[in-house]
Amino acid sequence: MNEMNNQSGEFHGLNLSAPILKALKKQNYEKPSPIQIETIPAVLSGKDVLAAAQTGTGKTAAYILPILDRLSKGKKVQSNLVRALILAPTRELAAQIFDSVQNYGRFLPIEATVVYGGVKINPQMIRLTKGLDILVATPGRLLDLYRRNSINFRQLEILIIDEADRMLNLGFLPEIHELLTRIPARRQTLMFTATFSEDVRELAREIVTDPVEISVNPQEITVNSVKQWIYPVDKMRKTELLIKLIKENKWTKILVFTKTKNRADHLEQKLHKKGILTAAIHGDKGQGARTRALAEFKADKISLLVATDLAARGLDIEQLPLVVNFDLPHLKEDYIHRIGRTGRANATGEAVSFVSAEEFPKLRDIERLTKQVLERRIVEGFELENPLPESQLDVRPFKIKKPKKRKQ
Numbered sequence: 320m321n322e323m324n325n326q327s328g329e330f331h332g333l334n335l336s337a338p339i340l341k342a343l344k345k346q347n348y349e350k351p352s353p354i355q356i357e358t359i360p361a362v363l364s365g366k367d368v369l370a371a372a373q374t375g376t377g378k379t380a381a382y383i384l385p386i387l388d389r390l391s392k393g394k395k396v397q398s399n400l401v402r403a404l405i406l407a408p409t410r411e412l413a414a415q416i417f418d419s420v421q422n423y424g425r426f427l428p429i430e431a432t433v434v435y436g437g438v439k440i441n442p443q444m445i446r447l448t449k450g451l452d453i454l455v456a457t458p459g460r461l462l463d464l465y466r467r468n469s470i471n472f473r474q475l476e477i478l479i480i481d482e483a484d485r486m487l488n489l490g491f492l493p494e495i496h497e498l499l500t501r502i503p504a505r506r507q508t509l510m511f512t513a514t515f516s517e518d519v520r521e522l523a524r525e526i527v528t529d530p531v532e533i534s535v536n537p538q539e540i541t542v543n544s545v546k547q548w549i550y551p552v553d554k555m556r557k558t559e560l561l562i563k564l565i566k567e568n569k570w571t572k573i574l575v576f577t578k579t580k581n582r583a584d585h586l587e588q589k590l591h592k593k594g595i596l597t598a599a600i601h602g603d604k605g606q607g608a609r610t611r612a613l614a615e616f617k618a619d620k621i622s623l624l625v626a627t628d629l630a631a632r633g634l635d636i637e638q639l640p641l642v643v644n645f646d647l648p649h650l651k652e653d654y655i656h657r658i659g660r661t662g663r664a665n666a667t668g669e670a671v672s673f674v675s676a677e678e679f680p681k682l683r684d685i686e687r688l689t690k691q692v693l694e695r696r697i698v699e700g701f702e703l704e705n706p707l708p709e710s711q712l713d714v715r716p717f718k719i720k721k722p723k724k725r726k727q
């Protein structure tokens with residue numbers, strides 16, 4: 320429907336104001352991404368939105384552009400009040416969102432800031448005194464500031480929850496519930512999530528009202544732009560295979576996914592011993608270590624980053640040539656999030672998966688989800704002791720569970 324209103328597929332057709340279009344031009348964005356085409360008109364019309372979208376789809380601009388438009392047309396905010404609140408699960412994501420607010424809002428008189436934990440609270444308290452059009456925050460620090468009377472939500476018009484699934488995984492539900500008792504019931508709410516667990520659906524029922532439901536087709540991202548294949552391999556020989564492939568193919572700048580924090584740490588140590596510059600990021604690593612690892616990876620000081628699914632979600636690492644699934648993910652949808660890290664910005668990326676016999680059920684689900692049988696390559700000397708069964712493509716689609724209507 321919205322796509323029909325914007326057949327030309329251009330930002331000009333989306334009713335955004337001139338200062339925003341000018342900022343997009345400066346960003347060199349040529350046309351809106353599918354999630355932007357659907358989300359922007361819904362938000363501009365004042366509706367609630369519930370969107371299934373992962374990083375890499377352009378989801379951040381999808382909500383920031385229309386809220387900038389709406390806020391720039393409203394009245395000025397008073398001190399210590401805020402008009403739009405964007406909640407993000409981690410400090411990295413909050414900082415990235417704030418960067419986007421500044422980029423897209425550079426030609427608008429919008430007051431915005433970001434607050435998160437792990438840094439001094441006083442400068443943040445001072446920044447809040449003048450009142451804000453947009454506040455980007457992590458939940459814990461936000462409530463801390465609220466309890467210190469640095470912020471009041473009386474004038475809140477729009478609430479945005481980004482990466483809601485991760486927010487719940489990190490245990491922020493109590494903070495969200497407390498916040499909900501402090502903000503006006505009459506508001507516009509936008510919720511973004513990469514996955515829909517029962518918990519996420521429950522939260523959606525609580526916070527959005529009669530939402531426009533949007534989801535971008537994940538298959539489009541994977542199948543079209545990422546070359547994928549698997550290496551069948553015995554479980555105990557995965558590290559050995561990785562080292563061989565890195566050396567033979569001179570792989571650099573690879574993101575490697577493991578299924579647990581422990582396996583990430585072990586792999587990091589083993590690669591380190593082989594002289595491969597590696598860092599691991601996962602939930603048990605301190606904020607400092609994670610930020611440092613990411614910065615070194617981006618600056619090409621280390622060639623390999625090992626990550627768990629949770630730690631990698633929301634990281635803005637662009638244009639990776641290669642993603643390695645050292646283990647297949649627990650959730651089949653995470654396969655798409657992982658490989659979505661490569662092949663962005665029209666560059667073709669590659670995603671390879673190491674699959675042992677015991678992971679066959681996961682492989683079958685992934686092939687069913689992405690509607691393809693993945694090519695298999697056996698490396699000489701790595702013939703399997705425990706063979707991987709042949710794949711038969713299951714063409715039945717998975718049922719998409721939609722959130723039920725909110726309880727009255």
Ligand code: AMP
Nearest residue numbers: 348350351352374375376377378379380
């Ligand atoms: P996100 O999914 O919000 O994390 O965005 C992923 C990346 O896509 C970010 O680096 C954005 O700067 C970029 N991006 C967002 N929208 C567009 C667009 N319409 N055209 C080109 N790049 C975009």
